[in-house]
Amino acid sequence: MFDKKGALHKLNKIKDLMLAEDMPLAPFSNFKVGGPADIYLRPQTEAAFVAAIQLIRQENWMLTVLGRASNVLISDLGIRGIVCQLSPDMAGIHILDNELTASAGAGLSDIAAKGAAAGLAGLAFSSGIPGSVGGAVVMNAGAYTGKMADVVLRSQYLDAGGEVRTLEAAEHNFTYRGSFFNDHKDNFVINTTFKLQPAPAKDIYDEMADIALRRYKSQPLNFPSGGSAFKRPPGHFAGKLISDSGLKGFWHGHAGVSGKHAGFIIQDGKATASEVLEVFRIVQNKVYESFNVMLYPEVKFIGDWQEELPERDSD
Numbered sequence: 001m002f003d004k005k006g007a008l009h010k011l012n013k014i015k016d017l018m019l020a021e022d023m024p025l026a027p028f029s030n031f032k033v034g035g036p037a038d039i040y041l042r043p044q045t046e047a048a049f050v051a052a053i054q055l056i057r058q059e060n061w062m063l064t065v066l067g068r069a070s071n072v073l074i075s076d077l078g079i080r081g082i083v084c085q086l087s088p089d090m091a092g093i094h095i096l097d098n099e100l101t102a103s104a105g106a107g108l109s110d111i112a113a114k115g116a117a118a119g120l121a122g123l124a125f126s127s128g129i130p131g132s133v134g135g136a137v138v139m140n141a142g143a144y145t146g147k148m149a150d151v152v153l154r155s156q157y158l159d160a161g162g163e164v165r166t167l168e169a170a171e172h173n174f175t176y177r178g179s180f181f182n183d184h185k186d187n188f189v190i191n192t193t194f195k196l197q198p199a200p201a202k203d204i205y206d207e208m209a210d211i212a213l214r215r216y217k218s219q220p221l222n223f224p225s226g227g228s229a230f231k232r233p234p235g236h237f238a239g240k241l242i243s244d245s246g247l248k249g250f251w252h253g254h255a256g257v258s259g260k261h262a263g264f265i266i267q268d269g270k271a272t273a274s275e276v277l278e279v280f281r282i283v284q285n286k287v288y289e290s291f292n293v294m295l296y297p298e299v300k301f302i303g304d305w306q307e308e309l310p311e312r313d314s315d
């Protein structure tokens with residue numbers, strides 16, 4: 001049995017750590033659903049993050065690390081143990097020559113903006129992705145003109161034993177929406193350095209503006225979602241398969257498939273996580289029945305689920 005009070009007492013001794021008990025997680029997730037974390041903590045510095053994870057490992061407490069929670073669906077029952085969220089509280093960004101280093105909690109739009117302001121190209125693709133640097137490295141986030149794999153030079157991370165280590169570019173083992181961190185789920189990104197190229201700031205801002213417009217025109221940004229619900233199946237587009245199976249604009253209670261972009265599962269602000277999950281299952285089954293193609297979720301289902309989860313691939 002997890003001793004919450006005892007854990008809070010020990011964690012409280014770490015400097016620069018925001019701590020809360022039974023914290024509702026919905027407001028901190030892009031899907032805006034999900035129950036509470038037994039203990040919720042937000043480190044304000046990389047040192048506080050490292051110290052907290054080292055204590056959690058030593059004590060063998062259950063741990064979930066989140067960035068901006070823009071690629072996860074949190075269960076209605078919430079998450080047992082400790083949830084450590086890396087947020088704008090731990091979001092330092094530094095530039096030295098052509099290298100930009102950002103703490104794992106830094107926002108992707110913020111690193112894109114900082115790079116552009118410094119006349120350094122390479123990160124424009126990440127503007128408008130609502131995730132953190134840590135989550136983006138884990139997922140090899142990408143859009144339009146690039147992906148993390150193109151620009152990551154190295155990351156500092158915590159290994160399963162709580163040691164701080166460095167991962168060079170090739171060691172990230174980036175794949176489509178995956179990386180080293182998917183195979184090493186007990187390892188956590190602390191910060192990442194990106195290798196950028198000098199370019200006129202105006203060109204970079206133009207590229208960012210073009211991407212913002214394309215997102216605005218094609219994505220249901222006014223509804224809570226987790227972005228693309230499913231990974232792109234080889235040889236197909238998830239959105240087209242969903243649309244061709246007749247589910248574009250389909251609603252199940254307060255959750256449904258966007259009528260603007262069928263690749264997005266959305267909710268109207270009143271859904272439960274369970275309703276959202278059911279839409280994932282309905283879409284996966286319908287597309288499989290219609291086209292014999294299995295759509296694997298890109299969104300990760302985290303927390304205590306009593307419902308049967310949609311089929312996943314190996315990640």
Ligand SMILES: Cc1cc2nc3c(=O)[nH]c(=O)nc-3n(C[C@H](O)[C@H](O)[C@H](O)COP(=O)(O)OP(=O)(O)OC[C@H]3O[C@@H](n4cnc5c(N)ncnc54)[C@H](O)[C@@H]3O)c2cc1C
Nearest residue numbers: 067068069070071131132134135136141142143188189227
């Ligand atoms: C409207 C919208 C548009 C989107 N557009 C795109 C897009 O164009 N391209 C794209 O690739 N994605 C897109 N996404 C998905 C999502 O924003 C990205 O995958 C993003 O990189 C996830 O970052 P995050 O900080 O939110 O991660 P989270 O959702 O918090 O976490 C994702 C996974 O990473 C793990 N994790 C988080 N931080 C760390 C860390 N520091 N160390 C180790 N593990 C960690 C978590 O445990 C979890 O397993 C979109 C999402 C939305 C809602």
